[in-house]
Amino acid sequence: MAKxxxxxxxxxxxxxxxxxxxxxxxxxxxxxxxxQQPQCGFGELGLCCRNCNMGPCRIDxxxxxxxxxxxxxxxxxxxxxxxxxxxxxxxxxHSDHARDVAHTFRAVAMGEAPSYSIKDQAKLExxxxxxxxDTQIALADAIMAQFGKQDGPLQFTRRAPAxxxxxxxxxxxxxxxxxxxxxxxxxxxxxxxxxxxxxxxxQGLRTGLxxxxxxxxxxxxxxxxLFGTPTPTFSEANLGVLEPNQVNVxxxxxxxxxxxxxxxxxxxxxxxxxxxxxxxxGINVAGMCCTGNEVLMRHGVxxxxxxxxxxxxxxxxxVDAMVVDVQCVxxxxxxxxxxxxTKFISTSPKAKFPGAVHMEFHxxxxxxxxxxxxxxxxxxxxxxxxxxxxxxxxxxxxxVGFSVETIVGALGxxxxxxxxxxxSGAVRGIGAVVGCNNPKxxxxxxxxxxxxxxxxxxxxxxxxxCNAQACAKAGLLLPEAxxxxxxxxxxxxxxxxxxxxLHMGSCVDISRILTAAAAVAxxxxxxxxxxxxxxxxxxxMSEKAVAIGAYVVGSGVYTVLGTVPQVLGSSAVAGLLTxxxxxxxxxxxxxxxxxxxxxxxxxxxxxxxxKKLGL
Amino acid sequence: MKEVFxxxxxxxxxxxxxxxxxxxxxxxxxxISAISDKPGPVRRxxxxxxxxxxxxxxxxxxxxxxxxxxxxxxxxxxxxxxxxVDRNQExxxxxxxxxxxxxxGVIGRHTEVRMAVKCDRCKNLDIPACVAACPTGxxxxxxxxxxxxxxxxxxxxRIAREAKGLAKA
Numbered sequence: 070m071a072k073x074x075x076x077x078x079x080x081x082x083x084x085x086x087x088x089x090x091x092x093x094x095x096x097x098x099x100x101x102x103x104x105q106q107p108q109c110g111f112g113e114l115g116l117c118c119r120n121c122n123m124g125p126c127r128i129d130x131x132x133x134x135x136x137x138x139x140x141x142x143x144x145x146x147x148x149x150x151x152x153x154x155x156x157x158x159x160x161x162x163h164s165d166h167a168r169d170v171a172h173t174f175r176a177v178a179m180g181e182a183p184s185y186s187i188k189d190q191a192k193l194e195x196x197x198x199x200x201x202x203d204t205q206i207a208l209a210d211a212i213m214a215q216f217g218k219q220d221g222p223l224q225f226t227r228r229a230p231a232x233x234x235x236x237x238x239x240x241x242x243x244x245x246x247x248x249x250x251x252x253x254x255x256x257x258x259x260x261x262x263x264x265x266x267x268x269x270x271x272q273g274l275r276t277g278l279x280x281x282x283x284x285x286x287x288x289x290x291x292x293x294x295l296f297g298t299p300t301p302t303f304s305e306a307n308l309g310v311l312e313p314n315q316v317n318v319x320x321x322x323x324x325x326x327x328x329x330x331x332x333x334x335x336x337x338x339x340x341x342x343x344x345x346x347x348x349x350x351g352i353n354v355a356g357m358c359c360t361g362n363e364v365l366m367r368h369g370v371x372x373x374x375x376x377x378x379x380x381x382x383x384x385x386x387x388v389d390a391m392v393v394d395v396q397c398v399x400x401x402x403x404x405x406x407x408x409x410x411t412k413f414i415s416t417s418p419k420a421k422f423p424g425a426v427h428m429e430f431h432x433x434x435x436x437x438x439x440x441x442x443x444x445x446x447x448x449x450x451x452x453x454x455x456x457x458x459x460x461x462x463x464x465x466x467x468x469v470g471f472s473v474e475t476i477v478g479a480l481g482x483x484x485x486x487x488x489x490x491x492x493s494g495a496v497r498g499i500g501a502v503v504g505c506n507n508p509k510x511x512x513x514x515x516x517x518x519x520x521x522x523x524x525x526x527x528x529x530x531x532x533x534x535c536n537a538q539a540c541a542k543a544g545l546l547l548p549e550a551x552x553x554x555x556x557x558x559x560x561x562x563x564x565x566x567x568x569x570x571l572h573m574g575s576c577v578d579i580s581r582i583l584t585a586a587a588a589v590a591x592x593x594x595x596x597x598x599x600x601x602x603x604x605x606x607x608x609x610m611s612e613k614a615v616a617i618g619a620y621v622v623g624s625g626v627y628t629v630l631g632t633v634p635q636v637l638g639s640s641a642v643a644g645l646l647t648x649x650x651x652x653x654x655x656x657x658x659x660x661x662x663x664x665x666x667x668x669x670x671x672x673x674x675x676x677x678x679x680k681k682l683g684l
Numbered sequence: 685m686k687e688v689f690x691x692x693x694x695x696x697x698x699x700x701x702x703x704x705x706x707x708x709x710x711x712x713x714x715x716i717s718a719i720s721d722k723p724g725p726v727r728r729x730x731x732x733x734x735x736x737x738x739x740x741x742x743x744x745x746x747x748x749x750x751x752x753x754x755x756x757x758x759x760x761x762x763x764x765x766x767x768x769v770d771r772n773q774e775x776x777x778x779x780x781x782x783x784x785x786x787x788x789g790v791i792g793r794h795t796e797v798r799m800a801v802k803c804d805r806c807k808n809l810d811i812p813a814c815v816a817a818c819p820t821g822x823x824x825x826x827x828x829x830x831x832x833x834x835x836x837x838x839x840x841x842r843i844a845r846e847a848k849g850l851a852k853a
Contacts, residue, residue, distance in 0.1 A: 107817045110703035110715050127699070131706050131724035132795075134699075637719050 074099070078512035080542055082308040082461035083374070086381035089459050095408060097380045098399065102508040114638030115148040121260040130638055140260055148639035149266035149273075150258040152615070155635075156273045157254035159616025162396055163577050164247045164284025165419075166324055168216060170291045173326055173432045175209035177295065184330055184435035188297035192474075196290060200224055212287055218246030223279065225286040225580075228587045232596040233625060237278065240653065242271050242623065244279035251276060266642050274654065277619025285620075286580035292363065296329050299366035299470035299574065301479070301567075306541035308378065309464030310371035311387050315353040316344045318446045319373055319382055322394035323575065325363035327416050327430045328356070330439035331392060332364055340443050347450045352443065357382060358397050359534060359575035366470050366574050374542070375513075375535035376610075377506035383411050386457035390446030394430075395420045397505070397611060410452035414442055467541035468548060471531075471571040473585050479565055484592050486565075491589075491601060492684055495557035497527040498675030499589075500668075501582045501621075502536045504606030504614050507632050513539040515607030515631045515664045520545055522668035524569040527555035528675060531585070534576040535608065545570045579617055583624060593682075598625030598655030601678040603671035607631035607664050618658065622646075625655045627674045629667045633660055685767055688742050688805065688812055689831045694822040695731065697738035702727040704817030708806055723795035728803040729814045730790060740822060742814065743790045743803035745769045751782035751791060751802075759800070770804045 074091045075084040077099045090097050111117040111127040118138050119125045126138030128147060137143055142150070176182035187193055187205075197203065200211045215223055223244050226234065237243040244250050254276050257263035263272070293299075311317050318335060320328035334340055335352040344352050355373040356364050364370040373382050376397055382388055383405050390412045391402060403424020406413035415425040416438070428445070430438045471479075480486045490496040500523045506512055516539035520530050524545075532540055540546050545553070551562035554569040562569050573581045590597045604626045606614055621628050636642050650657040661667040703715070710718035710725035718725050729742040745762075749769045752760045759776035762769045771782075778798030783791040792801040806812040815825040824831060 107700065107704065107819075109698060109700055109819075110707070110817075111699070113715060114719065130703070130719055131726065133706075133724070133726060134702075633716065637716065640720065 076511070077508070078377070079514045079517065080307070080378075080463075080512060080539070082463035082542070083378055083381055083512055085461045085463075086308065086384055086459070090381070090384050093384070095380075095384055095405065096401070098377060098401070099508050101401070111638075113633075113635060115151045115635040116144055116638035118142060118147045118150065120150065120258060123260075128638060142264065145266040145639040145641045146264050146269075148636050148642045149269035152634075152636055152642065153254050153269050153273045153276075154258050155612045155615040156276050156619050157251045159612040159614065160247075160276050160280035160284060161251050162613050163280050163288065163616065164216070164251070166395065166577060167284040167288035167291070169324065169326060170288050170295070171209065171212050171216075174291045174295060175206070175213060176432050178205040178209045182432045182435065185295055185432070187294060189294050192290065192298055193294045196294065212291065215283060215287065216247045217249075219249060221245040223247070223283045225290075226278070226282045228584055229282065229624070230587055230590045230596050233598075236596075236654065240271060242275040242278065244275050244283060247279045247283040250279040266639065267645065270642065270645060273619050274623035277616050278623050280616045281580060281583055281620030281624065285577040286583070288577040289574070289580045292325055293472065296325055296363075297367050298474050299472045300475050301468060301470045302369040303466060303468055304365055304369040305371045305464045306374075306467050306538060307464040308373055308382060308385060308461045310353075310355050310373055311382070311385055311460045312351075312353040313387060313458065313460055314349060315351045316347070316349045316389050316447050316450045317387055318352065318354045318390045318392060318443060319357050319388050320354060320360045320364060320392050321357035321379060322398050322417075322420075323359040323396040323577075324394045324417075325360065325367070326432065327392070327394055327435065327439065328360045328364050329367075330435045331443060332368055332370055334436060334439040334443040337440065337443075340440065340447065343444065344447045344450065347447055349447070349450050352447065359577070360394060362534065362537060362572075362575040362578075366472075366572070369469070371464070372538055372541060375506055375538035377508065377512050380405055383409060385460045386410075386454060387460050389449045389453070390414055390442065392416060392442055392446075393420070393422070393425075396613070398422065409457060410449060410454060412445055412449050414445065416442070463542075465542050465544045467544075467546035467572070468568050469537075469541070469546060469572040471567075471573050473581050473588070476571065476585065479567055484588055488589065488592055490557075490561050494679075494684065495527070495561050496529050497555075497557065497672070498529075498601035498603070498679065499531060499586075500528040500671055500675075501531045501579070501602065501604040501626070502607065503533045503576065503579055503604070503617065504609035504631075505535050505611050507608045507610035509610075509632050510608045510662065513542070513608075515662070516540065517543050517545070519605060519607045519631075519664035519668045520570055521553060522665055523671065524550070524554040524558060526668070526672050527558040528672065529558060529561075530570040531573050531582050532570055533573050533578050533582070537572045537574075540570050541572065546572050576613060576617070579621070583620075586624070586626065595682070596625055596655065599678065599682060601675045601682065601684070602626060603674045604628040605631070605667060605671060607667065622650060622656045622658060623654055627656045627659070627671075629659045629661055629670050631662050631664065631667060633662070686825050686827050687745065688803075688815060689824040689826060690740055690742070691822050691824060692737065692739065694820045695738040695740055696820055697731055697733070698819065699731050700817040700819060701729045701740055701814035701823060702731060704813040705729045708809070708813035726792055726795055726801050728790070728792065728801060740814075741788050741790055742823075743769060744788060745803075745805065750785040750787070754781040754785050756781065768805050768807065769802070771800050771802055773799065776800050
């Protein structure tokens, strides 16, 4: 463990704030991580089962003690069941997010959500055509029905190449309905149901696919319809975006439903006037985590940081309101906000936190709620304690907003120039680098080093989530960053005026990467698993990342994980995930915490794929 | 000399000590590498259950240790300075005399070789692996004086609190 708290991150702003926190005696996730050491070995290996009350049971990994749980479950069964439950939880998070967006979309169609409107009519029409319906309400109903479908198919899976669809059908893993797959995971992992690790993992892939080509894709597409499909825009990233003389409102979590309204409310002249009356020069909305990515992509709202910076932001003493919705919001924020004037405001009926003021958000009254939240932040500005304010200077410019539509647009309306560049070798391949932060990896170290290594070797990087924000802070999302790329990629980026690392959005927007991969594969007449492409999650930690891993590999993309998943207690499961899956779905996982070695694995894979394609 | 003490009322039976012990006595000394070691590493500390009480048992490194006294090959020996009882790999023939006389039953067997395996108190570590792994402070690495002093202070606190409670009542 790092002796100097600064060594917990490579990001200068975070290093500075870690020092501030230590001197002030403020506890952060890194401190709590240290207090958790050593972490339970049974948990690390996935060998603990709490699924029934004959247990808890655990398997001795070294074979001296118990080799079976009370019911007779072996290490293989227990590890596979635990993995399946993680996938179910992750798919639930993305898909329940999507459900809320679909509800709002339907309410808009019914005229029941006056705060919202349709921002991308063209996409709406494309979706209506895709679903074969004529009206907005019919589209809303058809999309809502995806959740409760019993026998499939999920409409968006039709975007996948024919070969992939055929393979899913043959393996029996074509998803039937979003909710159905998740419920079935919970059923199968109940005591005495599915006790075959291969069968359990196949259900994991199917559930993952219901997330990637179902829940996540629905969230992305409908958010684009409601809030606009992102187009290239410039903004800034890191804690330095917090303003000393403005009311700082941080929107944190994952859904844009409320944050869109907060952005609108903060621009309301009445609110700005109120802020001025309180002595502030204006209202500054900044994003955090994927809520941050959503408003960054669509409005260029600056982003204060990624997952592990949420506490550091509060510790600046300059956050007047930390407004949160769902997912990846640390319950520690309540106690920390209590050390400052910061109002910690929870807004989702699903997500309440100790120490938070709950201002519940509903789509019918969205803008009113947003205004009262912004107003609460403004009123709180005067309560700042100047002695406790410490805002790091660091912030970097970034170019964001690369939806699939934007990328195709930048290429001149077709994917051909990109495919040409891949064929010529100027672009060696595509690397999708995504995922969280995790104190097991020095903050941003995994992200930045992997991405730099990839672009240096002419791999065009597509990014979302916390990786995108790490790249934004490190200046990798600027067209000038092409200078760090290899000669081929540099040329392509300079010609198109794009960065070598394309920010495609939040974690549900990994569905954009699926759509792009499917489009490229279709254009080449091959399967996704044939593409010179690889995925990675260098600092992953959440169950959502496990679900993402399942759908990315299930879709045929080789994926390198930077932290070890809790599956090593079963050599059979670990073997299936890291090798056997290749013969089943044409892709598998690798685990490599060193970002340089991990990038090398991805490049080796891309090169072997190129060879197979005869490139 | 520091020894491994057990605060019996604290054990939750998580067996973290057992796992850390096995890992520390594996070739790579990491869980990730130990998981694929063949043969698997062997633990030297055992969490037992008696009368509803979880009970971690580890070699007490007894003075005039019976396991050393009965060993006919010189395999089991006690360091004159540290008092640590350890097994000399080359001499052990697996006669199990040591296992028969150990009052705590903490002499185990190597997975493949007929050879006794027991706590060596992790001589190369500042704190033995089992103690470092214990999440509840059940296992304590301290001198006997330090340990009883800690126990005395805890007792004093408990008695003082009880006395105050009585006074209030």
